[in-house]
Amino acid sequence: AQKVTQAQTEISVVEKEDVTLDCVYETRDTTYYLFWYKQPPSGELVFLIRRNSFDEQNEISGRYSWNFQKSTSSFNFTITASQVVDSAVYFCALRRSNDYKLSFGAGTTVTVRA
Amino acid sequence: AAGVIQSPRHLIKEKRETATLKCYPIPRHDTVYWYQQGPGQDPQFLISFYEKMQSDKGSIPDRFSAQQFSDYHSELNMSSLELGDSALYFCASSAGTGNYGYTFGSGTRLTVV
Numbered sequence: 001a002q003k004v005t006q007a008q009t010e011i012s013v014v015e016k017e018d019v020t021l022d023c024v025y026e027t028r029d030t031t032y033y034l035f036w037y038k039q040p041p042s043g044e045l046v047f048l049i050r051r052n053s054f055d056e057q058n059e060i061s062g063r064y065s066w067n068f069q070k071s072t073s074s075f076n077f078t079i080t081a082s083q084v085v086d087s088a089v090y091f092c093a094l095r096r097s098n099d100y101k102l103s104f105g106a107g108t109t110v111t112v113r114a
Numbered sequence: 115a116a117g118v119i120q121s122p123r124h125l126i127k128e129k130r131e132t133a134t135l136k137c138y139p140i141p142r143h144d145t146v147y148w149y150q151q152g153p154g155q156d157p158q159f160l161i162s163f164y165e166k167m168q169s170d171k172g173s174i175p176d177r178f179s180a181q182q183f184s185d186y187h188s189e190l191n192m193s194s195l196e197l198g199d200s201a202l203y204f205c206a207s208s209a210g211t212g213n214y215g216y217t218f219g220s221g222t223r224l225t226v227v
Contacts, residue, residue, distance in 0.1 A: 047215055097213075101159040106156050
């Protein structure tokens, strides 16, 4: 069975602070895919990043960065210099290589205060 | 760029009524997925279709059915609606099994009263 755990239910920060969202996953597969999605108050799911299990390179995209560590089964997400527009629910998700569906974590609600 | 189109955006139904949600995938995407997200919950996978055939099935109630048509659009039919069916229903599409990612629609918010 596969499982995604986002231990942080809610995080509140002041603008310009950095915030790191933890994601720990469980799977017995050697090939799998990890995703992060953002869900702003308007409700849509916005794709942020996809990483396959063979690519452990960290990635930076603007103020967003991701740290993938297979040794600890973690795929953490950091927002640097947070802004009010970053306020949203962030979901980490896992997909097995031979599967179609995504398994989501419970989500972390990030609130950035001005 | 074209995105996944879902209709309607909002739907209000009474208990025991029937609802039909529609999803139009990104052009050349051959796989569609349906997810249900209850209030404060993460999206739960319902069902998926690849090339008009059911490819995977999750926790979809027997009262729900879905299909993918020849133009690749999909419809989710929900009958005998219950209050607990009130949720945000997302459709997503991908090329093949989604190795290169999924694109979600904006969702249909169903309220059962």
